[in-house]
Amino acid sequence: MIKRIYFFIYLVIFIVFLSWSEKIIPTRNEISELQLSRVAGFDVEEPSKKVQFSLVVDSEKEKSKNASSDQNSNSGKKENVITVTSDTFAMCLQGLQGYREKTFTTGHIKNILIGENAAKNGLVEEFDFAARNYDLRFDTNVYVTKDTSAKDFLITGTKEVSSLNAGIENLSTTLRGASAPGDYKVVDILKMLTSEQKSGLIPAVELVKEEEEKKEWRIENSEEKGESVRMEVAGYGIIKDAKLISFFSEEELHGYNTVNENYINLMLTLKNGEEKVGIDISDIKVKKNFVFSKDKLEEVKLEIELVGDITEVSDGKNLLKEGLSFYEQKTSEMVTNYVLDAVKKSQETDVDFLKIKQSFRMQHPYRYEKMKDDFEKEFSTLPVTVDVQTTINKTYGMFSVVEE
Amino acid sequence: MFNLWQIDRKVKELPQITIKGKLTSDKAKEVLGDSNDVLVKDIYTGNKSVKIQAIGIDGLIDSDVIDNYVLRPFTNIALNKTEKDLYEMCKNGVIYHISQKEIKDINEAVENILQGNTVVFFDHLEKAVSFDAKNLPARSITEPENESVLKGAKDAFIESIRVNTGLVRKKLKTPMLRLESFTVGKEAVTKLNIVYIEGVTDEDLLNKVREKIKNIDMNDLISAGKFEICMKDYKYSLFPQLLFTERVEKFCANICDGKVGVLIDGLPIAYLLPGVFSTYFQAPEDYSQNYVLSSGIRLLRYICFIITLVLPALYIAITMFHHEMMPTDLAISIIESKEGVPFDTAVEIVIMLVAFELLLEASLRLPKTIGSTISIIGGLIVGEAAVNAKFISPAVVVIIAFTGITGFVIPNQEMSNALRVCRIFLVICASLAGMFGISFGLLFILYYLCSIEVLGVPYMVPFVANGGKNMLKDTIIRLPRDLFGGKDD
Known part of the structure; x- marks a missing residue:
């Protein structure tokens, strides 16, 4: 028993001494003394090349006012952006x-x-900092701001929405729902930067003026007066050698999603815009075939099978089985063009975001070993053919029941 | 470990009551002293040449039985008989009594008198015979106060050992039920019985229990605490090692499972040995409900065990060291709630834990009628006024309230008390080193629990030992017994 008591005393002394060692025990910081921030921005100042670090924090004035006024302080809370420039x-x-x-x-x-x-x-510099920072979470979402600096984006964003973080979270949902496989986290970017090619994609966001009507939709809010700027998803930026080299267009994004078997939705516009048909593609199967002549890679064939449903027909007419084949054919043509656009982008940028190189490696490992160093070069000039087969499932007419 | 004050608390050595002298009534009277409850009745033979004496204690003996079935027959047969004749007749059953015993020495005679028997002395022969005709003061059998159940028997143990053994016999009608009697205590002799079923209970365990009881070195064994301290293998341990119950049904069920029961005269509870960790999470209701529901509740108790142990420490660790672990909205909410509070989180938690213990202690000591007033005052003052006065933050009140509630979910109060101390230990660890400290504290507690044994049985069985066999039988969940070869359920 005496030994146990001694052991216990030693244990307590050990813990007490450890608690002074910041190498092992994290620094003691009372939560009420912390300034939390949910959004940060990384920029480079031109021409000094100094880095800028911006943080979105709650406005102190608003906070103190709200704290003394009422309990629903969150609703009226304002955010501001603090930016520091240094080496x-x-x-x-x-x-x-x-x-x-x-x-x-x-x-x-x-x-x-x-x-x-x-x-x-x-x-590299940004993510080296992110990787070494003890506190920063690896599951933090990462975006690149198109046509603007992160600081400006944050400043404009904080003026437009009451909670910038909520606004960006909402963009992330749009990204997930409409066109992308999911968010890109710090850890994904680190993985990309430590890969051989240091290439891949990064989600992009942008500020859009409402009257530009650039998007497929336009939102109006009666509360908002005057010129309004909205945060929008801008697809993906393409990273090569750890640098941003380009952005996807909307067509290329559809092509990218198709080849990567992600959910897409399309709008067929027919008869000079008189007839519009919305189609949801829920099931995509892509087969990548490589055609060789002797040992030389001659062609890449992408065989794509799409299965979808009609979500909306502008004139509300009944779509019977025979009638659907027309829409199936139109969808196939549309998707073929999207995929070819995406292939062209991949060939231009030498970034394998369509995972063609990866498929080649898995299907033909010996051949890959021989030509792996020159694959990008060869692929950039390689003919790629796309064959899309679309099946639209049973749909219902407004005026009668469709017979099987 | 934490009741260190008892280490050096030596039992005050009182001389063993060993009476030297002849087996006579005069000697017995001398030992018992001039107490007015000691009844001495002289019985003379017809010619008054022979005198025998009956001694008993008023209040413990049944006067009617003694008068009609002992004294009256004596006076009837005593005519013209010598003392020797009377003794022989008495011994051979002329005085008819089912529980009559020949006394060997004066010590035994005094012990019998003190236990409520009536002893008839034959002074010239230096012989005595004891008649068991007790009428001990005892309350009637009532419902258990602390272990009430919705479904199940309502009878509880009372202070009389003989009534208690009768209750056990009534429930367990098996010829293999064994009751072994022991007397302990140097000064105040206390009777206790060990109860087991022969062939079911492990013989080694029985021997260890017998050995422990024989080695009890106390002046008296009137309180439960004294018995517990004598029976514990780890005397200074915080954790309970003896399971006690006031319910006869629970006692009998555990006896059937192979445990050894101990009934002590004067205590309205019965002990069950060995009391391993998992038994403190079992409640009587578990066995009268559907096994799915019981399993869910049992699982909830284990979860509550972890919550009540760790929650205050975890709160300190997260708010003082690892704030990034909590959701941002919650962090902001806590920051806002701490606006204006002058203390660190650790200090707040300690203040609230102490306040909670004070309230608990105060309400235990007070009569029921004003106990509720303390709850109201405590709830209002500590809960609301302290928050309004920015003395503590509301989040801490929530944490401590939740900790307290989860602590009460554990059916055994002794285990709950042990957790109260461990909780403070973890709070200190967390205040010093955050999650690292909690991990260290938990590992230490786990190591300790895994290292102790109760009468040779590992405390954490079946979680440790036997390769984890029967780990799920009746521990974290309660599976139907037929899955494990049982017949019922």
């Missing part, structure tokens, strides 16, 4: 600590925005 991101963070009486922490950052210029200069 490194770590120094930026260090510089922030003396700015307010609270300690700035990156532990609750949910979304990181990278300015277009910074992304074009290379993502």
Whole structure:
């Protein structure tokens, strides 16, 4: 028993001593003394090439006012953007600590925005900082801001919406639902940057003026007056050698999603816009075939099978089985063009976002070993044929029951 | 470990009551002293040349039985008989009594008198005979106060050992039921019985229990705590090692499962040995409900065990060291709730834990009628006024309230008490080193629990030992017994 008591005493002493060692035990920070931020931005200042680190935080004035006024302070809360410019991101963070009486922490950052210029200069510095930062979560979403810097995006965003984080989270949902396989996290980007090619995709967001009517839809809110700017998903940026080199167009994005077997929805516009048919493609199967002549890769064939449903027909006419084949054919043509656009982009940029190289490696490992160094070069000039077969499932007419 | 004050608390050595002298009534009277409840009745033969004496204690003996079935026959047969004749006749059954015993020495005679028997002394022969005609003061059998059940028998043990053994016999009508009697205590002799079923209970376990009881070195065994401290293998352990119950049904069920029961005269509870960890999470209701429901509730108890142990420490660790672990909205909510509170989270938690313990202690000591007032005052003052005064944050009140509630879900109060101390230990660990400290504290507690044994049985059985056999039989969940070769359920 005496031994146990001694052991217990030693244990307590051990823990007490450990608690002074910041190498092992994290620093003790009372939560009420922390300044949380949910959105951060990385930029590069031109021409000094200094880095800029922006954080979206709750406005102190608003906060104190709300704290004393009522309990529903969240509803009227305002955010502002604090930007620090320095040589490194770590120094930026260090510089922030003396700015307010609270300690700035990156532990609750949910979304990181990278300015277009910074992304074009290379993502290594930003993500080196992200990887080494103890607090920053690896499941933080990452976006690149198209046509603007992250700082400007954040400043405009905070003016437009009451909670920028909620706005970006909403964009992330759009990205998931409409066109992409899911969010891209810090860990995904790190994986990409540590891969051999250092290439891949990164989700892009942009600020769009409502009157530009650039998107497939336009939203109006009676509360908003005057010129309004909206945050929108801008597809994907293409990363090569850890640098942003281009963005997807909308057609290329559809092509990318088709080849990667992601859900897509299409709108067939026929008869000069008089007839519109909405189609949801829910099941996509893609087969990548490689044609050889002797040992030389001659052609890549993409065989795509689509299965979908009609979601809406503008004139409400009954679509019977015979009538559907027309729409199936039109859908196939449309998707073929999208895929060819995406293939062209892949060939131009030498980035294997369609995973053709990966399929080739799996199907023909010996041949891949021989030509792996020159694959991108050969693929850039290789003819790619696309064969799309579409099946539209049974649908219902408004005026009568469809017979099988 | 935490009741260290008892380590050096030596039992005050009182001389063993060993009376030296002849087996006579005078000696017995001398030992018992001049107490007015000691009844001495002289019985003379016809010519008054022979005198025998009956001694008993008023209040413990049944006067009617003694008068009609002992004293009256004596006076009837005593005419012209010598003392020797009377003794022989008495011994050979002329005085008819089912529980009559020949006394060997004066010690035994005094012990019998004190236990409520009537002893008839034959002074010239230095012989005595004891007649068991007790009428001990005892309350009637009532419902259990602390282990009430919806479905099941309502009878509970009372303070009389003989009534208790009768209750057990009534429930367990098996010829293999064995009751072994022991007397312990140097000064105040206390009777206790061990109860088991021969062939079911492990012989080694029985021997260990017998050995432990024989080695009890106490002046008296009037309180439950004294018995427990004598029977524990790990005397200084915080965790309970003896399961007790006031329900006869539960006692008998455990005896049938191979446990050894101990009934102590004067205590309205019965002990069950060995009391391993999992038994403290079993409640009588578990066996009268559907096994799915019972399993769910049992699982909930284990979850509550973890919550009540860890929650305050976890809150400290997260809010002081690992704030990034909690959802951002919750973090913001906590930050807002802590606006203006002058204390660190650890201090807040300690204050609230102490306040909670104070309330608990105060309500235990107070009469029921004003106990509820304490709850109201506690709820209002600690819960609301302290929050309004920015003395503590509302989040801490929620944490402590939840911790308290989950602590009460555990059916055994002793286990719950042990957790209260462990909780504070973990709070200190968390305040010093966050999650690292909690991990360390939990590992230490787990190591300790896995290292102790109760009468040779590992405390954490069946989670440890036997290769985890029967781990799910009746522990975290309660499966139907037919899955494990049982007949019922």
